[in-house]
Amino acid sequence: MYRILVPVDTDPDRARGQAAFVEELPTSAENIEVIVTHALPPDDVKDPDDADGIEQVETVQLARDYLEDRGYAVTLAEGRLPPADGILDIAEEHEADHIVMGSRKRSPTGKVIFGSVSQQVLLESPVPVTVVGTKSA
Numbered sequence: 001m002y003r004i005l006v007p008v009d010t011d012p013d014r015a016r017g018q019a020a021f022v023e024e025l026p027t028s029a030e031n032i033e034v035i036v037t038h039a040l041p042p043d044d045v046k047d048p049d050d051a052d053g054i055e056q057v058e059t060v061q062l063a064r065d066y067l068e069d070r071g072y073a074v075t076l077a078e079g080r081l082p083p084a085d086g087i088l089d090i091a092e093e094h095e096a097d098h099i100v101m102g103s104r105k106r107s108p109t110g111k112v113i114f115g116s117v118s119q120q121v122l123l124e125s126p127v128p129v130t131v132v133g134t135k136s137a
Helices: 012-023 058-069 083-093 116-124
Strands: 002-007 032-039 073-079 098-102 129-132
Touching (some): 012 058, 012 098, 032 058, 058 073, 083 116, 116 129
Parallel strands (some): 002 032, 098 129
Protein backbone atom coordinates (compact mmCIF):
# COMPACT_ATOMS: atom_id res chain seq x y z
CA MET A 1 0.00 0.00 0.00
CA TYR A 2 1.36 3.39 -1.05
CA ARG A 3 0.73 6.04 1.63
CA ILE A 4 0.36 9.70 0.68
CA LEU A 5 0.24 12.48 3.25
CA VAL A 6 -1.91 15.46 2.24
CA PRO A 7 -1.43 18.35 4.70
CA VAL A 8 -4.14 20.91 3.93
CA ASP A 9 -4.31 24.49 5.10
CA THR A 10 -7.47 26.65 5.07
CA ASP A 11 -7.69 27.30 1.31
CA PRO A 12 -10.33 25.11 -0.44
CA ASP A 13 -8.77 25.53 -3.91
CA ARG A 14 -5.38 24.31 -2.64
CA ALA A 15 -7.04 21.33 -0.91
CA ARG A 16 -8.84 20.48 -4.17
CA GLY A 17 -5.54 20.74 -6.05
CA GLN A 18 -3.84 18.38 -3.63
CA ALA A 19 -6.68 15.84 -3.80
CA ALA A 20 -6.81 16.08 -7.61
CA PHE A 21 -3.07 15.36 -7.79
CA VAL A 22 -3.61 12.13 -5.85
CA GLU A 23 -6.45 11.16 -8.17
CA GLU A 24 -4.26 11.77 -11.24
CA LEU A 25 -1.52 9.38 -10.13
CA PRO A 26 -1.08 6.46 -12.55
CA THR A 27 -2.42 3.77 -10.21
CA SER A 28 -5.81 2.74 -8.90
CA ALA A 29 -7.38 3.99 -5.68
CA GLU A 30 -7.16 0.60 -4.00
CA ASN A 31 -3.35 0.83 -4.10
CA ILE A 32 -3.22 4.14 -2.22
CA GLU A 33 -3.96 5.14 1.35
CA VAL A 34 -4.28 8.89 1.95
CA ILE A 35 -3.62 10.58 5.26
CA VAL A 36 -5.18 14.06 5.41
CA THR A 37 -3.87 16.39 8.11
CA HIS A 38 -4.26 19.94 9.31
CA ALA A 39 -2.54 21.64 12.24
CA LEU A 40 -5.11 23.13 14.57
CA PRO A 41 -4.26 26.06 16.83
CA PRO A 42 -3.66 24.83 20.43
CA ASP A 43 -6.94 26.37 21.66
CA ASP A 44 -8.89 24.26 19.15
CA VAL A 45 -7.33 20.95 20.22
CA LYS A 46 -9.57 19.18 22.73
CA ASP A 47 -7.82 15.83 22.87
CA PRO A 48 -4.61 15.23 20.88
CA ASP A 49 -5.58 11.58 20.35
CA ASP A 50 -9.06 12.43 19.04
CA ALA A 51 -9.52 13.34 15.37
CA ASP A 52 -12.95 14.94 15.94
CA GLY A 53 -11.49 18.46 15.95
CA ILE A 54 -9.86 18.00 12.58
CA GLU A 55 -13.14 16.75 11.08
CA GLN A 56 -14.58 20.23 11.61
CA VAL A 57 -12.04 21.88 9.29
CA GLU A 58 -13.68 22.67 5.94
CA THR A 59 -10.63 21.82 3.83
CA VAL A 60 -10.14 18.50 5.63
CA GLN A 61 -13.76 17.60 4.90
CA LEU A 62 -13.35 18.70 1.28
CA ALA A 63 -10.18 16.64 0.66
CA ARG A 64 -11.55 13.60 2.51
CA ASP A 65 -14.90 13.66 0.69
CA TYR A 66 -13.27 14.26 -2.71
CA LEU A 67 -10.97 11.26 -2.26
CA GLU A 68 -13.46 8.92 -0.58
CA ASP A 69 -15.99 9.61 -3.36
CA ARG A 70 -13.35 8.31 -5.76
CA GLY A 71 -12.63 5.13 -3.80
CA TYR A 72 -9.56 6.12 -1.76
CA ALA A 73 -9.05 4.96 1.81
CA VAL A 74 -8.63 8.14 3.86
CA THR A 75 -7.34 8.52 7.40
CA LEU A 76 -7.39 11.81 9.30
CA ALA A 77 -4.46 12.82 11.46
CA GLU A 78 -4.40 15.94 13.60
CA GLY A 79 -1.16 17.84 13.12
CA ARG A 80 0.71 19.79 15.74
CA LEU A 81 2.30 23.19 15.62
CA PRO A 82 4.52 24.39 14.18
CA PRO A 83 2.95 22.96 11.01
CA ALA A 84 6.14 21.85 9.23
CA ASP A 85 7.28 19.82 12.25
CA GLY A 86 3.79 18.34 12.57
CA ILE A 87 3.75 17.33 8.90
CA LEU A 88 7.13 15.65 9.17
CA ASP A 89 6.12 13.85 12.39
CA ILE A 90 2.89 12.54 10.84
CA ALA A 91 4.77 11.42 7.72
CA GLU A 92 7.11 9.39 9.93
CA GLU A 93 4.36 8.11 12.24
CA HIS A 94 2.21 6.88 9.33
CA GLU A 95 5.20 5.72 7.26
CA ALA A 96 4.17 7.96 4.36
CA ASP A 97 5.77 7.28 1.00
CA HIS A 98 4.99 10.72 -0.44
CA ILE A 99 3.85 14.17 0.75
CA VAL A 100 1.63 16.38 -1.42
CA MET A 101 1.82 20.04 -0.36
CA GLY A 102 -0.34 22.90 -1.64
CA SER A 103 1.18 26.19 -2.78
CA ARG A 104 0.02 29.78 -2.90
CA LYS A 105 0.06 31.98 -5.95
CA ARG A 106 3.03 34.28 -5.64
CA SER A 107 4.68 37.09 -7.51
CA PRO A 108 7.57 36.14 -9.83
CA THR A 109 10.01 37.05 -7.06
CA GLY A 110 7.97 35.15 -4.47
CA LYS A 111 8.01 32.04 -6.62
CA VAL A 112 11.75 31.77 -6.13
CA ILE A 113 11.22 30.90 -2.48
CA PHE A 114 8.38 28.70 -1.19
CA GLY A 115 6.63 29.53 2.05
CA SER A 116 8.46 28.56 5.20
CA VAL A 117 6.31 25.46 5.82
CA SER A 118 6.74 24.10 2.28
CA GLN A 119 10.42 24.96 2.29
CA GLN A 120 11.07 23.20 5.60
CA VAL A 121 9.15 20.09 4.54
CA LEU A 122 10.98 20.00 1.18
CA LEU A 123 14.36 20.32 2.87
CA GLU A 124 13.79 17.91 5.75
CA SER A 125 11.51 15.21 4.36
CA PRO A 126 13.03 11.76 3.89
CA VAL A 127 10.32 10.97 1.29
CA PRO A 128 9.42 12.69 -2.01
CA VAL A 129 7.46 15.93 -1.72
CA THR A 130 5.30 17.30 -4.51
CA VAL A 131 4.10 20.91 -4.38
CA VAL A 132 0.90 21.48 -6.37
CA GLY A 133 -1.19 24.50 -7.25
CA THR A 134 -4.87 25.19 -6.82
CA LYS A 135 -7.89 23.69 -8.49
CA SER A 136 -11.13 25.63 -8.70
CA ALA A 137 -14.49 24.01 -7.97
